[in-house]
Amino acid sequence: MSDGTIGKGSPLNRFKTLEFILGVLLVGGIGLAVLFSGLLFPGGGAAVDLAARLTPPFMSWAHPLGTDPLGRDVLARVVVGGEISLQVGLYSAAGAVVIGVLLGLVSGYYGGFWDIFVMRFADVQLALPFILLAITFIAIIGGSTTNTILLLIVSQWVQYARLVRGSVLSLRDREFIQSARAIGVRDHRILFQHLLPNLIGPVIVLTTLNVANNILLESSLTFLGMGVDPTIPSWGGMLAEGRTYLQTAWWVSVFPGLAILLTVLGLNLLGDWLRDTLDPTGRTSR
Template identity: 65%
Template sequence: MSLSEENIILPEAAKKKRSLAKYWSFELLFGAFLTCSLGVLVLCSGLLFPDGGEAIDLRARLMEPFVSWQHILGTDSLGRDILARVITGGKISYLVGVASTLGALVLGTLVGLVAGYYRGFWDVLLMRFADIQLALPFILLAITVMAIAGPGLDRVIGLMIISQWVQYARLVRSGVLSLREREFVQAARSYGLPDAKIIFGHILPNTLGPIIILMTLNVANNILLESSLTFLGLGVDPQIPSWGGMLADGRNYVQVAWWIMVFPGLAIMLTVLGLNLMGDWLRDHLDPLGQTAK
């Protein structure tokens, strides 16, 4: 092989290696590992712990972690297994995070598509509703809703949908405004395609990148919000195992039984960390204009 051929081939190999490292980064792999491993444990919690972490053993109350194989992460004030409650409680956090994000995604996307495509009266009306929503403090809205309707899983999900649809509406609207006058949309109109076909078949697919990024980050944010609301007594029923409820139960024992709060807090941290790492990776690869500096 001549020197000139070697100089041509080696850079190409280096480019392929860099490209592979770019798409399969540690950020993606570690985030996916955390998210998938915790998700599998939560989904299989019914098989792993048929009692749902509610079995009471007063003789083993406040047992320290790593002392007994039967209660490897210790027990709470009623002798309930911390490991079982952490894994079982993840179902509530994942359900709230995913369901509220999907609800806000659907509502906000529809509003953004209508406001951005039709503009005029509909744009002004819908965006003024969005401005009103943004002016309402979330914690004040949460206290008001929970005081009137009472705490509950469905109310928490509905509250998060109401408070977050604006993010998707504004994001989609800005994308639609930049796409509605593009050549491919004009060509679709010239062929006489109905508005619904143009909106959902041509405009919406070109706005999915930023939507997916925001959706991933919002799932993590909503898990934190649910835990915070439940900790304050504004979330799900205290009788239902959840990470926020475990934090609330353990605050009275933080000096004598630290493990009651630490392990559910660690589960929240790892879940949010994994989702945020995947969201950052998606942002770098689906939104080139917003790439983070490497």
């Protein structure tokens, strides 16, 4: 009978290696292009050339992916627009991690009033549909890049808080925690030096997957007019601009859509690889 382990030469192990390589290539390639977008496209894709408007892709060396209705280069706008989308994904996930992990640690370790208060508040928030929360949030404070990041932080800290709380509840009565208490170790050291390192793996995996999810949410909100300022290039904004030209100039929407697809696919592949790497007990043989 199989013991659930995976040999070095097993097909599943080779697949996981391929998964990691593909994820790194996709995320790394797009990340590097966005990072050096200022050098690659000094104008930021804002140059207007009405004489070249709606040029099809692969028809001109000057515009390899074609141009939009204002004659702006689609390739430049996709690369430059990726900066906003990636910033929203990364910053919102980081903010949700900080808030959620802190509240989850306190809630799980101390219990009592703090646990009841944080978890009931989390239950109420989870009962709210995201689109209702987004409409209310944007209606009150307005739409912008910063506000979109804040919205995603508010909507996602709950996931980290519940994950961390559950892990802390299973660890706080273990022998190494009891020993630390017995020798007088302060609570903050127990939380951050003993408990946090033992639950950081699932948090990293969830963060990777949430970055991908946040990129999709930012694009969706911007497409609906509730996200990033439409004057700032972003993948969601480009999708919204090109929807009226799908039948005559499909490339205006297709290429930013492909950028979203490849980025999210790469992040999900890395997240899946991290999950199996950091939690080997969860693997099964095939």
